[in-house]
Amino acid sequence: MDLDELLGLSVPWWEIVLRGTVVFVVLMVLIRLSGKRTVGQFTPFDLLVLVLLGDAVQGSMLAGDQSLQGGLLLALTLLACNRIVAFATARSRPLEFLVEGRADILVRNGDVDHRALRRADMTLDDLQEAMRENDCVAIRDVRLALLEKDGSITILKRRDSGGSGG
Numbered sequence: 456m457d458l459d460e461l462l463g464l465s466v467p468w469w470e471i472v473l474r475g476t477v478v479f480v481v482l483m484v485l486i487r488l489s490g491k492r493t494v495g496q497f498t499p500f501d502l503l504v505l506v507l508l509g510d511a512v513q514g515s516m517l518a519g520d521q522s523l524q525g526g527l528l529l530a531l532t533l534l535a536c537n538r539i540v541a542f543a544t545a546r547s548r549p550l551e552f553l554v555e556g557r558a559d560i561l562v563r564n565g566d567v568d569h570r571a572l573r574r575a576d577m578t579l580d581d582l583q584e585a586m587r588e589n590d591c592v593a594i595r596d597v598r599l600a601l602l603e604k605d606g607s608i609t610i611l612k613r614r615d616s617g618g619s620g621g
Contacts, residue, residue, distance in 0.1 A: 562600035
């Protein structure tokens with residue numbers, strides 16, 4: 456690779472910006488549709504899918520451009536897209552809901568919402584693991600369990616009415 460190939464773009468700069476923006480938006484929608492669990496609780500399989508996803512779209516963003524400028528321009532475009540989305544969602548509740556969603560209630564006063572678990576692609580074992588991480592032994596002890604927007608699970612325990620501490 457000579458200096459011209461390294462520093463010169465093989466496609467117009469605006470095409471890289473446009474392609475990067477389109478791929479960013481499409482992937483954001485696809486990841487949003489895949490659910491919160493994909494984002495918040497990475498399994499090795501989820502990480503593999505994310506890496507392969509990045510590799511799969513790389514060519515479509517750069518249109519064959521292998522230059523240093525093209526790669527840096529694409530990185531700048533993706534960071535700018537991320538910043539614009541963060542700026543816009545911080546100022547618009549409807550857009551925030553569209554992009555980030557809302558927390559889902561998984562358990563309320565000891566009653567598990569099995570439909571909410573299914574919608575989140577979670578098992579009862581996933582919920583019980585989160586309970587154990589929060590020192591909560593039994594589902595009946597859960598006042599509220601939330602699948603947060605970021606994919607983490609928040610467990611709020613009931614106050615112990617029996618006086619045995621907790």
